[in-house]
Amino acid sequence: xxxxxxxxxxxxxxxxxxxxxxxxxxxxxxxxxxxxxxxxxxxxxxxxxxxxxxxxxxxxxxxxxxxxxxxxxxxxxxxxxxxxxxxxxxxxxxxxxxxxxxxxxxxxxxxxx
Amino acid sequence: xxxxxxxxxxxxxxxxxxxxxxxxxxxxxxxxxxxxxxxxxxxxxxxxxxxxxxxxxxxxxxxxxxxxxxxxxxxxxxxxxxxxxxxxxxxxxxxxxxxxxxxxxxxxxxxxxxxx
Numbered sequence: 001x002x003x004x005x006x007x008x009x010x011x012x013x014x015x016x017x018x019x020x021x022x023x024x025x026x027x028x029x030x031x032x033x034x035x036x037x038x039x040x041x042x043x044x045x046x047x048x049x050x051x052x053x054x055x056x057x058x059x060x061x062x063x064x065x066x067x068x069x070x071x072x073x074x075x076x077x078x079x080x081x082x083x084x085x086x087x088x089x090x091x092x093x094x095x096x097x098x099x100x101x102x103x104x105x106x107x108x109x110x111x112x113x
Numbered sequence: 114x115x116x117x118x119x120x121x122x123x124x125x126x127x128x129x130x131x132x133x134x135x136x137x138x139x140x141x142x143x144x145x146x147x148x149x150x151x152x153x154x155x156x157x158x159x160x161x162x163x164x165x166x167x168x169x170x171x172x173x174x175x176x177x178x179x180x181x182x183x184x185x186x187x188x189x190x191x192x193x194x195x196x197x198x199x200x201x202x203x204x205x206x207x208x209x210x211x212x213x214x215x216x217x218x219x220x221x222x223x224x225x226x227x228x229x
Contacts, residue, residue: 032215043117043204043220044156051215090156094215099144099163101218105155 002027004093006104013081013111021076021107023091033074034092034101035065044090050074061085081111115139117221119205125227126195134190134224138207145188146206146218147180156204162188195228202226 004025013019025031032051036044048059055067065076076089091104118137126132138145147159158172162182173179177195182188192199202225208218 034217036220041225043119043222044206046217046219049215049217088153096215099161099169100158103156108153 002093002095002102004091004102004104006089006091006107008107009105010108010110013109015083015111015113016080019078019081019085019109019111021089021091021109022073023075023104024071024073025091025093025102026072027093027095027102029096030069031096032094033065033067034094035059035063035074035076036090036092037061038088038090038106040087047076047089083111083113085109086111117205117207117219119203119221119224121224122222123225123227125229128197128228129194131191131193132195132226134192134203134205134226136188136190136205136207136221138186138188138205139209139219142207142209142219143185144208144218145182146208147188147190148204148206149174149201150204150223151201159190159203192226195226197228200226200228 034049035047037047038044047063048057050057050067058064063078088106088108090106092101094101120135143164145162149157160180161169177193180190202223204223206218206220208216
């Protein structure tokens with residue numbers, strides 16, 4: 001069955017330190033991969049996506065993600081965390097033959113001053 | 114419009130009443146999704162519209178839930194005889210041009226439903 005795993009319910013990082021939010025997937029073929037962020041009481045905002053090409057994708061707010069086909073991972077990273085990065089982060093995957101996105105359960109990122 | 118617009122942003126209703134939630138997608142977007150999200154939880158797919166094709170209703174949790182999309186644009190999600198377990202935020206999203214692509218889906222701010 002197709003699935004997306006975000007193994008950490010919560011990630012705690014000190015401001016200024018690098019952050020990583022993990023995502024692994026089980027989808028056939030070469031999927032499209034997405035990251036979204038949800039701030040409290042808001043809808044989801046698109047951060048970045050991988051379609052094809054360079055495995056390192058850069059997105060909004062200084063975030064980037066690296067597609068690793070052999071490990072079927074698409075971890076979200078940022079070199080220096082800000083308190084304002086505190087939010088809920090969702091990874092999503094779309095099979096190229098399907099319109100449905102498969103969503104991870106979300107990871108709560110807490111950045112402490 | 115500039116983004117996906119949803120209304121009402123907040124709705125408090127009594128158990129047993131019907132509610133209608135509206136979504137106005139980004140102009141030109143042919144694909145429209147409805148999701149449900151319980152407090153701080155993940156996304157639950159409800160229904161998908163693509164152009165004039167028959168919608169994918171496979172995610173609707175019961176026959177109290179229905180949705181329509183008029184003229185390929187605005188969509189309305191209707192919940193009849195609301196129950197307390199229907200309390201959640203209902204998120205609408207749209208994308209272009211078609212279903213099998215790497216195109217990004219964009220979300221509205223959600224309609225926060227509370228059933229008392």
